[in-house]
Amino acid sequence: MKMEASIFFDSYLPHAMRQAVEYAGQDGFVASLPQLLNARINTPYENIIWNTHFNPNSEENLLTTPQGNRVVLTVHGGGIFGSPDRYEKLFRASTDRDSEYGFTGLFAAQITQQEAHDLLGGKTPDGASIPVYSFDEFKRGINDLPRRYAIVTDFDTAKKSECGYVSFDALRDDPMVI
Incomplete structure (x- = not known):
């Protein structure tokens, strides 16, 4: 299974959450904290996931x-x-x-x-x-x-x-x- 991710920013949290949920659709999901930590463990330090703030699900x-x-x-x-x-x-x-x-x-x-x-x-x-x-x-x-x-x-x-x-x-x- 191929994993595809995207980052959503908005100064108003409900808007960012809505964008993420709509992007995920029926088959996707908004990442939880354990999923984000797992992604960091498996990604080189130069990746954007290491220097970006996230609001996990x-x-x-x-x-x-x-x-x-x-x-x-x-x-x-x-x-x-x-x-x-x-x-x-x-x-x-x-x-x-x-x-x-x-x-x-x-x-x-x-x-x-x-x-x-x-x-x-x-x-x-x-x-x-x-x-x-x-x-x-x-x-x-x-x-x-x-x-x-x-x-x-x-x-x-x-x-x-x-x-x-x-x-x-x-x-x-x-x-x-x-």
């Missing part, structure tokens, strides 16, 4: 489970923000802190309880079903990892993640580099 969502546990749900390949329409809703939402779809005071995207509940169950807004792996299961290794998937990590484990510039050796054991 990956997201980290801080959620509370129905049991009341705080978790981080990392989604690769398209989750709540896997569509340009959801980005558009976020960017155009009221700036009031009580806005259901807008940004928080710390500029994090707000999501609804229904979006969180659905995603924890492996249901994405576009109607797809994706596997949701526990952090421990993912750390042990997954054979034949699909293009779209999620990892649920206990918030206390996620908080152990390093901040700032760290060595590659430290990243190997970082719980949020998944």
Whole structure:
């Protein structure tokens, strides 16, 4: 299979995402962070992929489970923000802190309880079903990892993640580099 890639830039993220999704079409995809990292590993340093900023189709969502546990749900390949329409809703939402779809005071995207509940169950807004792996299961290794998937990590484990510039050796054991 021949892989073809293109880079899309726009000062307004929903427009860039829309261009990328339209370019990908039904058979393509917008690259996730693991896919971009894999491309870098397999590309000479002179390639544009090494000196260009990308917004991968990956997201980290801080959620509370129905049991009341705080978790981080990392989604690769398209989750709540896997569509340009959801980005558009976020960017155009009221700036009031009580806005259901807008940004928080710390500029994090707000999501609804229904979006969180659905995603924890492996249901994405576009109607797809994706596997949701526990952090421990993912750390042990997954054979034949699909293009779209999620990892649920206990918030206390996620908080152990390093901040700032760290060595590659430290990243190997970082719980949020998944």
